[in-house]
Amino acid sequence: MGTRNFQIFVVRYVGDIVRGNSVVIAVCMNEIAGGDNPFLGCEHTRGWGELEALFPDADIDLLKRWCEALRNDFCSPDTNPLVQEALKNCSTNIDVSVSRITLDATDDPGGEMKKLFHAYSRSR
Secondary structure (H helix, E strand, C coil): CCEEEEEEEEEEEEEECCCCEEEEEEEEEEECCCCCCCCEEEEECCCHHHHHHHCCCCCHHHHHHHHHHHHHHHCCCCCHHHHHHHHHCCCCCEEEEEEEEEEECCCCHHHHHHHHHHHHHHCC
């Protein structure tokens, strides 16, 4: 049994930069040095009502399309490196923090990513 290393991108919509009020809208995870078929996953919010209630000026339709495109492009081996670089350089109302996690080889990375998304979504 071994371990697998992952990089995690927590994507927040920052509606009030001065106060730092934000809502997690996506968590993306990719396997580092995963060989020929590394894990690539992205979970994004379905609870747009909360974001809209907190930030009535937010363009929810644009954010929905952006998150869907993020999920599609992040999960594609062809576009993933470009998306990772773009996430590291986000500006305006999107804040991205990057961290790493190590999982046992027997762990389900998709399940762990969903747990992380729910944990980050609940903490503000």
